[in-house]
Amino acid sequence: MAKAVIDIHGLTKVYKMGDFEVRALDGLNLRVESGEFVAIMGPSGSGKSTLMNIIGCLDRPTSGTYHLDDVDVSGLNRDERAVIRNAKIGFVFQSFNLLARTSAVENTELPLLYGEFGWSSGQRRSAAMDALLRVGLKGREQNHPSQLSGGQQQRVAIARALVTDPAILLADEPTGNLDSRTSEEIMGIFQTLNDDGKTIVLITHEPDIAEHAKRIVHVRDGIIQQDQRVAQRRTVPVRKGSAEH
Amino acid sequence: MKNSIQRMGNITVVGMKAIARNKLRSFLTALGIIIGVACVIAVVAIGNGATKSVENTINSLGTNYIMIFPGAATSSGARMFTGNSMLTQEDAEGMKQECPAVAYVSPTVRTAAQIVAGELNWGTSIQGASTDYPLIRSWNVDQGTFFTDADVKAAAKVCVVGNTVLENLFPNGDAVGQIVRIKNVPFRVVGVLEKKGGNMMGQDQDDTIIAPYTTVMKRLSGKTKLDMIQVSAASADQVGQAQTEIEAYLKQRHRIAPGGDADFMMRSQEEIAQTQAQSMGILRNLLMVIAGVSLFVGGIGIMNIMLVSVTERTREIGIRMAIGAKGRHVLLQFLFEAVTLAIVGGVIGVGIGVGVSMAIARLLTWPVIITPSSIVISFGVAAVVGVFFGFYPARKAARLDPIDALRYE
Numbered sequence: 001m002a003k004a005v006i007d008i009h010g011l012t013k014v015y016k017m018g019d020f021e022v023r024a025l026d027g028l029n030l031r032v033e034s035g036e037f038v039a040i041m042g043p044s045g046s047g048k049s050t051l052m053n054i055i056g057c058l059d060r061p062t063s064g065t066y067h068l069d070d071v072d073v074s075g076l077n078r079d080e081r082a083v084i085r086n087a088k089i090g091f092v093f094q095s096f097n098l099l100a101r102t103s104a105v106e107n108t109e110l111p112l113l114y115g116e117f118g119w120s121s122g123q124r125r126s127a128a129m130d131a132l133l134r135v136g137l138k139g140r141e142q143n144h145p146s147q148l149s150g151g152q153q154q155r156v157a158i159a160r161a162l163v164t165d166p167a168i169l170l171a172d173e174p175t176g177n178l179d180s181r182t183s184e185e186i187m188g189i190f191q192t193l194n195d196d197g198k199t200i201v202l203i204t205h206e207p208d209i210a211e212h213a214k215r216i217v218h219v220r221d222g223i224i225q226q227d228q229r230v231a232q233r234r235t236v237p238v239r240k241g242s243a244e245h
Numbered sequence: 246m247k248n249s250i251q252r253m254g255n256i257t258v259v260g261m262k263a264i265a266r267n268k269l270r271s272f273l274t275a276l277g278i279i280i281g282v283a284c285v286i287a288v289v290a291i292g293n294g295a296t297k298s299v300e301n302t303i304n305s306l307g308t309n310y311i312m313i314f315p316g317a318a319t320s321s322g323a324r325m326f327t328g329n330s331m332l333t334q335e336d337a338e339g340m341k342q343e344c345p346a347v348a349y350v351s352p353t354v355r356t357a358a359q360i361v362a363g364e365l366n367w368g369t370s371i372q373g374a375s376t377d378y379p380l381i382r383s384w385n386v387d388q389g390t391f392f393t394d395a396d397v398k399a400a401a402k403v404c405v406v407g408n409t410v411l412e413n414l415f416p417n418g419d420a421v422g423q424i425v426r427i428k429n430v431p432f433r434v435v436g437v438l439e440k441k442g443g444n445m446m447g448q449d450q451d452d453t454i455i456a457p458y459t460t461v462m463k464r465l466s467g468k469t470k471l472d473m474i475q476v477s478a479a480s481a482d483q484v485g486q487a488q489t490e491i492e493a494y495l496k497q498r499h500r501i502a503p504g505g506d507a508d509f510m511m512r513s514q515e516e517i518a519q520t521q522a523q524s525m526g527i528l529r530n531l532l533m534v535i536a537g538v539s540l541f542v543g544g545i546g547i548m549n550i551m552l553v554s555v556t557e558r559t560r561e562i563g564i565r566m567a568i569g570a571k572g573r574h575v576l577l578q579f580l581f582e583a584v585t586l587a588i589v590g591g592v593i594g595v596g597i598g599v600g601v602s603m604a605i606a607r608l609l610t611w612p613v614i615i616t617p618s619s620i621v622i623s624f625g626v627a628a629v630v631g632v633f634f635g636f637y638p639a640r641k642a643a644r645l646d647p648i649d650a651l652r653y654e
Contacts, residue, residue: 058567058648079571086569097564097651101266113255114569160568 004067005167005199006032006055011064012222013050024050025061026222032168032201037194039202039210042219051219052203056089056170057081069167086115090161094173096153098145098160105141108132108159115164131159135189151182158189162198169193169200175209187212188236208234256574260581267554271586274550277543278590278630279597282623284536286598289619291605292529294612299525303518308481309348310381310514311488313474313495330470331508334458336498337375337474343494346487349377349477352458356466360454361426362414369410371427371454373461374475381477389421389436392457400459405436407451425454430464432456484513540623543590544630551583551638562642563650576643583635584628591627595620 013025024047032038042048053059054066057073058081066074069088076084085091090111098107108128112119119127132141135155145153154174161169171190175183191212194200202213210216211234218226264271315330337352354373359366372378376394379385392403404425411420420434432454441450462468478487488511495509496502555562562575570578599615606613 053648056567058651079573082566082569082571085567091567093651097560097567099561099564102262106262110565111568113259114565114571114574164569 002033002035003070004031005034005036005069006030006201007065007067008055009065011051011054011066012062013047013054013059014062023222025054025064027064028219028223030217030224032199034199035194035197036215037190037200037202037213039204039213039216040219041205041207041210041216043205046219047222048203048205048219050222052170052172052201055168055201056091056172057084082114083116086111087164088167090158090164090166090169092154092157092161092169092171092174094176096145096150096157096177098153098156100146101144103142103144104132104137104148104156104159105129107145107156108163110160111164117164127163128159131163132156134162134193135159149182150178151185154178154182154186155189158186158193162193167199169198171200171202173204174202175204175206183209184236187234191236212236253577256577257581260578260585263558263578263582264585270550270554274547275586275590275593277546278540278587278627279543279594281536281540281543281630282591282594282627283598283601284539285533285623285626286595286615286619287601287605287613288529288532288536289623290598290602290613290615291611292525292532293614293616293619294606296522296525296529297614298612299521300518303514303521308514309478309484309487311476311478311484311491312512312517313476313491314510314512315470315472315508316510330468330472331499332471332474332495333469334462334471336495337471339498340474340476340491340494344487344490346479346483346490347476348479349380351375351378351381351475352471353378353473353475354458354461354466354468355472356461358428358465360410360414362423365414365416367410367413369407369452369454371404371456371461371465373458373466374455375458377477378455378475381475384441385439386436387439389434391436397457397459400457400463402430402432402456402460402464403435404432404454404456405438406434407438407453407455408440409449409452410454411437427454427456428465432460484515488513540626540630543627544587544634547583547586547631548634548638551579551635552641554582555579555638555642558642559645559650559653562645563647563653566645566647567651572643575645576639579639579642580632580635583639584631587627587631587635588624591624594627595624598623 008028008030011025011028012023015022015024028047028051040048040051050059054061057068057076060076061074064074065072068084071084073081073084099110105125105128108131109124112124112127129141132138135158137152137155137159140148140152145156148156169190175186178186187209190200190202200213202210204210211230213230214233215227215229217224313332315332334352337350340347340350351374355370357368357370359368375397376391379391386405389405391405392401395401396403406414406420411418414420414425415423420437423434424431425434426432438451438455458471476487476491478484491511492507493503496505496507499508501507565575602613602615605611
């Protein structure tokens with residue numbers, strides 16, 4: 001059995017709304033192994049977002065355990081979670097979340113400014129350049145987000161997520177703001193990264209997008225309702241030089 | 246340790262970039278501080294310059310200097326100054342013998358007139374004095390001589406002129422031996438006084454003519470009483486004693502009981518200096534308060550903009566937190582931005598303050614003194630203002646919840 005990158009047991013999250021409680025997660029178990037590409041699906045209100053916040057160490061479970069890359073992160077405080085997010089998680093968001101008026105390469109470098117890397121500015125720059133190269137953005141390093149298409153912006157965001165070489169890539173509806181052709185391209189990048197060994201957790205509500213993963217997990221009412229391997233994985237027709245120039 | 250120092254460096258870079266991204270807003274934010282610091286620098290420079298020139302003028306009177314004015318004393322019920330001087334020539338003449346602590350005495354009368362020399366004329370003040378006057382005021386002639394005791398006794402029509410009068414009536418600089426007409430009375434110029442400059446009120450002390458008091462009283466003003474008696478104590482230590490002796494002497498001469506109210510007033514150089522210093526101090530404090538308030542307002546401006554900035558950049562803060570920024574990093578970033586704005590504002594403010602001071606010195610010919618300490622202090626205050634008013638917005642930013650911040654539209 002391969003090494004577990006995410007190991008979640010009996011996870012609950014309860015929100016208090018005045019007098020009554022909302023159980024967003026209700027004893028959820030999930031194990032994701034190294035090198036997996038998991039899509040988490042579920043309707044709104046299913047607890048999908050709460051699960052993603054906890055997997056992303058943005059939030060803390062009410063009870064249950066969560067081991068990320070062999071570290072128990074369920075009881076960490078704000079700052080400790082910030083360190084874990086920086087070191088072990090690469091976020092890709094629906095709305096790209098790049099800093100405006102900041103070049104692609106500077107956006108990509110950003111996580112390196114906060115971590116325990118001890119790198120020189122030259123080392124940071126070259127790591128960021130490498131990451132941009134991996135997502136096919138060579139030649140766009142100095143462009144600001146406003147000078148990039150949506151797909152290109154999402155590529156910068158993926159490069160930013162990659163630059164720290166995290167244990168998992170956590171993508172929250174990464175294609176939600178993109179047209180279908182660009183969505184395919186972005187999913188192709190994720191697949192390539194996964195083929196290179198990167199563990200990816202994808203949150204989406206679109207079946208077409210989920211089918212790019214190797215495994216689909218359905219969340220409903222705060223637990224995993226269905227967990228299946230993808231029999232026929234969707235692949236993206238590889239175009240030579242898929243980077244947009 | 247090395248890493249955390251480096252991270253500090255990284256965060257300062259982050260802060261710098263944030264400022265550079267918003268140039269106009271950064272400038273407007275710093276504007277309050279710029280104005281505040283410029284005010285402080287200019288106000289202190291003007292204040293120092295004024296104080297210094299007052300000190301210079303008062304010191305030029307000599308430390309032993311005492312003035313005696315006619316008038317009602319400051320105390321008591323319905324008494325008032327009638328305008329009639331009770332000080333006489335005889336009061337002054339006897340003073341030297343009767344008061345051992347008094348070294349020099351010059352009875353003084355004043356008038357003003359249009360002076361004519363050849364085809365030129367010039368309106369100026371005329372002072373009647375004795376031969377002790379140059380000794381009391383430490384003011385010598387640099388051409389010719391001062392008039393003599395014999396001139397005073399004979400009420401001779403001689404005078405010495407100040408430098409400004411010389412320039413206006415004798416452009417060729419050759420006045421000694423020439424005749425000037427004061428109220429149609431011809432006076433022979435026997436000397437020219439050395440240049441003395443402006444006094445504390447900005448009056449040109451060189452714009453004057455000095456003649457024997459006897460001549461001025463008889464020929465020009467027609468006054469029989471003195472306007473003032475100028476006295477010099479034998480030494481600086483004896484100023485107090487001289488005042489006591491003069492008071493006793495004048496009261497006796499004016500037949501006032503030793504405990505009674507005097508019909509004259511005395512001011513020593515020290516008292517004048519104190520009064521001046523006091524009013525200068527009040528003025529300067531007032532200006533400092535205004536400058537301080539403008540710095541404070543500048544600080545509030547920084548806080549205001551930083552608060553707006555935190556709200557506006559909630560998303561950015563969320564992104565930074567999601568990718569690993571701790572609360573401390575965000576706090577430091579915003580604090581650093583505020584302090585940088587304040588310090589840059591301080592630098593610009595110092596520049597403008599110095600510029601304005603120099604412009605005032607040049608255009609209004611006010612004396613200004615820019616001291617390094619005022620620059621350092623206002624600079625420090627600007628930095629403190631930055632920290633103080635930057636802290637609250639920065640803490641607000643640092644306490645944001647990353648999930649909410651990321652979702653913020």
